[in-house]
Amino acid sequence: MKHPIRDFFKHVLLTILAVIWLIPILWLFVTAFSGYKGINTAHFFPDSWSLDNFKQILIRPDSVVQYGVWFKNTLIIAIFSCLISTIFVVMVSYAMSAMRFNGRKQIMSGSIILNMFPGPLLMIAIYFILKSLGLTNSHLGMIIVYSAGSGLGFLIVKGFMDTIPASLREAARLEGASEAKIFTSVVVPLCKPIIVYQIISSFLIPWGDFVFAKLMLNSGISTDWTVAIGLYNMLNKSLINKYFSVFCAGGLLISIPISILFVLMQKCYVEGVTGGAVKG
Amino acid sequence: MNEQNYRKGGYFRDLGRALVKGDIWVKLSTLLMGAGYFARKQIINGILMTLVEVVFIVLCVFYAAPNLAKFGTLGTVQLEQTFDPVTMQSTMNDYDNSFLILLNSVIALFIIVVFVLFYIHNIKTVYTLQVRKEKGLHINSFSEDLRALTNEKFHITLLTLPAIGVILMNILPILVLVAVAFTNYDQNHMPPNALFTWVGFRNFKNLFTNSITVTFGYAFKKVLGWTLIWAVFATATTFIGGILLAKLINSKTTKWPKFWRTLFIIAIAVPQFVTLLLVRNFFADNGIVNTICTNIGLTGFLQNIGLVSKSLTYIPFLTSPGWAKFTIIIINIWVGIPYQMLIATGVLMNIPEDQIESAKIDGASPFQIFWKITMPYILFIQGPALITDFVKNINNFNVIYLLTQDVFVTKDQLLANSNAKEVDLLVTWLFRLTNEYYNYKMASVIGIIVFIICAVFTLLSFTRLIRGNREEDFR
Numbered sequence: 001m002k003h004p005i006r007d008f009f010k011h012v013l014l015t016i017l018a019v020i021w022l023i024p025i026l027w028l029f030v031t032a033f034s035g036y037k038g039i040n041t042a043h044f045f046p047d048s049w050s051l052d053n054f055k056q057i058l059i060r061p062d063s064v065v066q067y068g069v070w071f072k073n074t075l076i077i078a079i080f081s082c083l084i085s086t087i088f089v090v091m092v093s094y095a096m097s098a099m100r101f102n103g104r105k106q107i108m109s110g111s112i113i114l115n116m117f118p119g120p121l122l123m124i125a126i127y128f129i130l131k132s133l134g135l136t137n138s139h140l141g142m143i144i145v146y147s148a149g150s151g152l153g154f155l156i157v158k159g160f161m162d163t164i165p166a167s168l169r170e171a172a173r174l175e176g177a178s179e180a181k182i183f184t185s186v187v188v189p190l191c192k193p194i195i196v197y198q199i200i201s202s203f204l205i206p207w208g209d210f211v212f213a214k215l216m217l218n219s220g221i222s223t224d225w226t227v228a229i230g231l232y233n234m235l236n237k238s239l240i241n242k243y244f245s246v247f248c249a250g251g252l253l254i255s256i257p258i259s260i261l262f263v264l265m266q267k268c269y270v271e272g273v274t275g276g277a278v279k280g
Numbered sequence: 281m282n283e284q285n286y287r288k289g290g291y292f293r294d295l296g297r298a299l300v301k302g303d304i305w306v307k308l309s310t311l312l313m314g315a316g317y318f319a320r321k322q323i324i325n326g327i328l329m330t331l332v333e334v335v336f337i338v339l340c341v342f343y344a345a346p347n348l349a350k351f352g353t354l355g356t357v358q359l360e361q362t363f364d365p366v367t368m369q370s371t372m373n374d375y376d377n378s379f380l381i382l383l384n385s386v387i388a389l390f391i392i393v394v395f396v397l398f399y400i401h402n403i404k405t406v407y408t409l410q411v412r413k414e415k416g417l418h419i420n421s422f423s424e425d426l427r428a429l430t431n432e433k434f435h436i437t438l439l440t441l442p443a444i445g446v447i448l449m450n451i452l453p454i455l456v457l458v459a460v461a462f463t464n465y466d467q468n469h470m471p472p473n474a475l476f477t478w479v480g481f482r483n484f485k486n487l488f489t490n491s492i493t494v495t496f497g498y499a500f501k502k503v504l505g506w507t508l509i510w511a512v513f514a515t516a517t518t519f520i521g522g523i524l525l526a527k528l529i530n531s532k533t534t535k536w537p538k539f540w541r542t543l544f545i546i547a548i549a550v551p552q553f554v555t556l557l558l559v560r561n562f563f564a565d566n567g568i569v570n571t572i573c574t575n576i577g578l579t580g581f582l583q584n585i586g587l588v589s590k591s592l593t594y595i596p597f598l599t600s601p602g603w604a605k606f607t608i609i610i611i612n613i614w615v616g617i618p619y620q621m622l623i624a625t626g627v628l629m630n631i632p633e634d635q636i637e638s639a640k641i642d643g644a645s646p647f648q649i650f651w652k653i654t655m656p657y658i659l660f661i662q663g664p665a666l667i668t669d670f671v672k673n674i675n676n677f678n679v680i681y682l683l684t685q686d687v688f689v690t691k692d693q694l695l696a697n698s699n700a701k702e703v704d705l706l707v708t709w710l711f712r713l714t715n716e717y718y719n720y721k722m723a724s725v726i727g728i729i730v731f732i733i734c735a736v737f738t739l740l741s742f743t744r745l746i747r748g749n750r751e752e753d754f755r
Contacts, residue, residue, distance in 0.1 A: 007533045014528060014540055020612065021547040024559050027568075028550070041566050089443040095435040107439075113738060114450050120677045120707045121727040124714045125453030125460075132383055149449035151442025180430035180437070208551045215715065226593055228553050235557055237686065246562065251554035257550035266545065266622065 028255075031248040038241040053249035064239060067250055069223050070230040073139060073208055077226065080143045081202040085150030090191070092154040094183050097161035098169060115152040120211060127215055137219045142226070145212050146205055156269075160194040161187060193271045200265035207258055216247055227254050285476020294365065295400055298407035309406045311666065314408025320413055324422040329402060336395050351385040354378040354463065354477045382463070386455045389448075436464045454731075462726035472719060474668065483725045499698035499709075503583035506605070507705045510680075511673040514612050519666060521613060523658060526628055527650070529621070541625070546620040552615065556682035559611055563597035564687070570594040598687050601702035612679050627661050628654075671734045680708045706730045 027044065034040060035048030095101075096108055126145065127136065135141030164187060170184045186193040188195070206213075210228045217224050222233070231250050234243040298306060304489060305319035313333040314326030350356070355376025363370045412419055420428065429437045434554055469476035490497035529540045547555075563569050573579045579595055582588040588595055588603075597607045630656065639649050659666075690701040699717050700709050706726055713723040 001535075010528065010531070010534060014534070017525070018540065018543045023620070024555055024562060024614075026549060027562065028558055039561055039564075039567070040567055041564075041571055044568060044572075088445065091438040092442050093436040099435045099438075100702070101435050104435075111446075113735065114446065120675060121730060122450065122453040122457065123711070124720060124723060124727075125456040126449060128379060128383065129448070129452060132380060145449070148445035149438075151446055152450065176425075176693055178431045179434035181533070181557055183434070183438075208553065210553045210682070211711070228551070232557065233555065235561070240561075248558070251558065252551070255550040255554060258551055259546060261452060262549040263542070263545060268624070 001146055028248050028252055031245055032252040034245045034248075037243065038240075039244045053245045054253070056246055057250050057253065062224065063244060064234060065246060065250075066222050066225070066230060067227070067253075070225050070227045073224070074228075075227040077139050077142045077146065078203050078206040079204060081146035081150075084143070084147035084201055085202040086195065086199050088147065088151040089154050089157055089202075090195060091187065092151045092210065093161050094187060095206065096154060097158045097164075098166075098183075099179070104198035111152045111154070115184050119150075123212060123215055130216070136216050137221075137224055140212065142206070143215055145216060146209070147202070150202065157194050157198055160191060163191055193268045197268040200261050200268065204258065204261060204265070207254065294404055298403050302383055302403075302407045302421045306406050306410055313402050316402075316409060320409045320419050320423065322409070322419070322425075325425065326706065332398070336391075339388075339391065343384065344392065347381055347384040347388055350376060350381045352478075355381050355475050358475060359472050375472060376475060376617055378463075378469070378476045379465070382459055383456060386459060387452065390452065392454065423445055451533065455483065457724050457727050460720050463721060463722075465720040466722070467718040479721075483721045486722065487725050487729070491739075495694045495697040498694045498699040499517065500726075502695065502702065503700050503704050503709050506702065507674055510605075510609070510676075510705060511670050513609050513667065514616065514673040514676065514679075515670045517609065517613050518616030518620045519662075519669070521617040522622075523624045523628075523655075525617055525621040526624035527654075530628055531623060542622070544621060548615065548618040552678055553682055555615070558609070559614075560598060560683050560687060563607060563611075565594045565596060565599055567597075569597065596684060599689070601690075604684065604688055604703045608680065608683055612676075612685060615679060623657065623662070623665070627658055630661075631657055667737050667740055671737050672727055674705070674730065674734060675707050677707050678712065680705050684708075 011053030030045050031040070032053055033051065035050035035052065035205075036046060040046055056062075057065055061068060081142050096104065130136050130141045130144065133141075134139050135144065168186060168190075169182050177185070206226060208228070209226075210232060213229050214232070215227045217226070217229060222230065225233070227250070231247055231254075233239070234247040234250070240247075299310070302309075303319075305316045308315035314328070314330035317323070317326030317329060323661065355378045357374065357376045359375040360373045361370045362373070409419060461483055462480060463476050464479045464482075464619060465476040468474065486494050486496050488497050525544070529537050534540070561567055570579070573595055576594070579588060579593070582595060583590055584590075585629050589600075596603050598604050635653055636649055639653055644652070684701070684703045688703055689700055690696050692702065695701060698748065699713055699719070704712070710726045710730070712721045713719040713726070
């Protein structure tokens with residue numbers, strides 16, 4: 001049974017929806033290339049086109065725009081916190097998935113509850129603890145914020161490890177491999193897609209996070225900031241009319257690598273979850 | 281198998297048995313933690329345990345005791361500066377910092393609890409060693425104990441560092457948060473210049489009080505109400521929308537499903553703070569959307585039917601309470617549907633085809649199939665995730681904060697007195713209380729309330745989360 005008319009409308013509907021979803025992105029794109037610095041409230045498309053916003057961001061840093069420095073800061077924070085969180089998550093996942101020890105179930109239930117405890121609530125307390133350690137306004141502090149508690153987010157990787165047959169580990173054990181050896185040479189290589197997923201998702205956190213960074217890097221020195229706070233600052237009431245297009249250019253520049261990573265991450269996730277490891 | 285037998289029985293019964301049946305060395309271990317190891321020739325273990333004990337005692341004397349001594353009052357000596365005219369420098373007295381006393385006391389109490397657990401565990405271990413020796417079983421050397429950490433005790437190696445991180449970032453902050461809720465820590469009691477102290481349940485009472493000076497009761501009711509309404513709408517709209525969109529894209533007659541999916545993914549791949557800040561300017565009072573609405577006459581139409589006040593020349597998308605709530609939910613649909621679409625796509629792919637086929641043969645309409653088979657199946661699979669989403673939306677800081685901060689100003693004086701706004705969620709209110717008004721005591725109380733709300737919903741879902749996974753399938 002074919003319904004050519006219904007199929008046609010289906011595609012029209014999809015097109016309309018896609019346009020709705022892409023309008024803000026398109027606006028970001030065209031405003032980034034605008035020759036006018038503030039917000040153009042009269043027209044959707046800019047009156048004049050220019051690459052000056054990108055030049056300002058990449059070549060001419062001023063007291064407000066320190067994009068290169070922000071990018072470097074965020075990159076450093078992202079790399080270290082991603083390394084630490086991935087290692088933590090994989091370690092915890094293995095312990096929870098492959099090993100059987102006293103209190104395992106209790107630890108798992110406790111972690112799930114703790115993990116549901118929303119970050120913003122604990123921010124004040126974390127802020128004060130790090131402040132008393134002298135770690136606010138430092139990138140080390142940010143790395144700790146993003147990675148220290150990451151061990152709780154083990155559910156996805158553990159779920160993947162659960163699909164690796166125990167017989168594989170059993171076989172390795174019979175050949176005299178220690179638990180540590182099984183972990184590093186049998187299980188971790190099999191978990192590649194889900195580990196890549198984990199790496200990307202923890203790498204993306206510092207790029208998208210705004211709240212913690214604003215709270216922790218509050219000195220007002222713009223060279224300390226991450227990209228998110230720097231861009232937010234441009235939309236300050238006193239700055240927005242001079243920097244809105246620059247904000248769009250900055251947002252666009254950061255979005256390109258992030259989107260690519262995001263799409264890659266989705267792919268790894270689907271591969272990991274649907275493909276599974278070596279089943280059976 | 282013998283070892284299994286010692287594990288049986290309750291936690292305290294084991295301890296009792298160890299203390300009663302243990303020999304002189306086990307009993308000595310209650311004083312000197314290494315004693316039991318020395319007796320079984322585990323010299324290094326013995327030294328390490330004794331070292332732990334010594335470190336703990338030193339910590340107690342020099343760290344825990346001075347802090348815990350002031351824990352009852354949270355400090356009594358106010359900061360005073362005396363100016364010395366001779367050296368032209370001001371000197372400070374040896375003042376008390378209430379917050380540091382609180383924080384250090386919490387840490388000290390935590391260390392003491394952990395040590396006590398460790399201490400009890402140690403006595404049991406020492407007793408196990410005694411039993412093994414009596415039965416002539418092998419007793420590990422130190423290097424064998426170390427090797428066990430890469431083998432049957434590998435989980436200890438794996439979990440130690442992550443656990444320390446979680447203690448630092450989750451458990452200690454929660455304890456501090458709870459403690460602060462019972463103090464008067466606010467802008468008038470800011471260490472180091474001023475002290476704060478315990479006030480019992482006064483802050484909790486304040487949260488439910490409505491009087492001329494305290495309007496927290498009023499604000500709390502309003503903010504809680506909107507938080508729940510928001511969470512229900514945000515969860516339901518994106519969930520249903522995501523399923524419908526996934527159905528539309530994955531339907532067999534749709535061409536290029538991958539292409540459509542990618543288009544929607546692009547919208548969410550851009551960092552949220554960029555899109556949200558952008559959209560907020562999109563919908564600003566003098567923004568582009570308003571220009572278009574005025575040009576096509578929509579603003580005038582809405583004024584005529586009374587949805588926009590006559591005194592305005594624009595649609596207050598993000599500046600009047602009613603409109604702002606509506607716009608926020610709409611924008612959240614925009615943000616949330618692609619995510620839900622991705623998840624729903626995965627679920628739809630696994631739907632048992634045979635049920636749908638047999639329903640078709642029985643003459644069910646596509647509509648019936650959707651509501652009678654697809655939806656129940658998705659709800660069954662996604663039920664726990666739905667509750668998780670609901671909890672996440674209760675705490676959806678980003679959407680609300682980025683859309684309304686610096687844009688929305690409340691005109692409700694009673695709300696403003698409590699530093700709240702109509703569009704605030706409990707978390708954004710809490711954040712503003714701390715970040716702008718330094719009202720830590722009330723923020724902590726609100727934090728505890730939010731935790732209780734979230735915990736209830738979480739408990740509903742997590743029993744299924746644990747039971748529902750396929751943990752033992754392959755074992």
